[in-house]
Amino acid sequence: MTVLYTILLTLHNLNRWLVLLTGLWTLLRSVPGLTTGRAFKPADRRPVVAFAGTVHLQLVLGLLLFALLGMQNIPVFAGAPRPSFQWEHLGLGVLAAVFATLATALSKRATTHHARFRSMALWTALSLLTALVGIPWWRPLLRFFNL
Ligand code: HEM
Numbered sequence: 135m136t137v138l139y140t141i142l143l144t145l146h147n148l149n150r151w152l153v154l155l156t157g158l159w160t161l162l163r164s165v166p167g168l169t170t171g172r173a174f175k176p177a178d179r180r181p182v183v184a185f186a187g188t189v190h191l192q193l194v195l196g197l198l199l200f201a202l203l204g205m206q207n208i209p210v211f212a213g214a215p216r217p218s219f220q221w222e223h224l225g226l227g228v229l230a231a232v233f234a235t236l237a238t239a240l241s242k243r244a245t246t247h248h249a250r251f252r253s254m255a256l257w258t259a260l261s262l263l264t265a266l267v268g269i270p271w272w273r274p275l276l277r278f279f280n281l
Contacts, residue, residue: 136202136206138202139199139202139203140279140280141279142195142198142199142202143199143277144277144278144279145195146192146195146196146199147273147274147276147277148276148277149188149191149192149195150192150265150269152188153185153188153189153192153230153265154262154265154266156181156184156185156187156188157185157258157261157262157265158262159181159184159185160181160182160184160185160237160254160255160258161255161258161259161262162181163178163181163254164178164181164182164251164252164254164255164258165251165255167247167251167255168248168251168252168255171247171248172247173247174247174250174251178250178251178254179238179241179242182237182238182241182254182258183238185234185237185258185261186234186235186237186238189230189231189234189261189265190231190234190235192227192230192231193227193228193231196223196224196227200224211223211270214270215272219270222268223268223270225268226264226265226267226268227265227268229264230261230262230264230265230268231261233257233258233260233261233264234257234258234261236253236257237253237254237256237257237258237261240253240257241253241254241257
């Protein structure tokens, strides 16, 4: 395997935790806002912007990995429980990115405080769920370049 593959795979592995943490942060910030009815402050956008950023970075790293493996005729997710897993992973990853985009875009455009919290919570929850289902949990939980 090439050095580039190891670098991209390690970044993709570690960034997965940033995706999950920023997603959780977004939910912890938006769900209480829905129930308490408090005003939406500019700082409330920080977690959802960070979440969308990490998910988009994950998409770019994933596409680069797919291209790199494809160019070298190396099977993607060799040893997966089913051959279709590579396409499920790609599809769910893209869907997670679409939902994360909707979480930032729609919460920005919403006209009431409640609607802002609601679109942030709803689309982030869907994005997180999609990402969680698509993660190959049998692969290493952490990876540090040399492994
Ligand atoms: C939120 C979205 C995503 C998450 C959380 C995620 C997570 C992961 C994780 C945890 C791994 C295993 C890393 C390791 O073995 O150390 C992985 C591998 C991989 N992912 Fe993703 N991924 C996402 C989206 C994508 C997308 C959109 C693509 C492609 C367009 C992609 C392509 C790949 C590829 C090619 C591999 C390596 C497969 C191999 O080594 O055989 N991922 N992903």
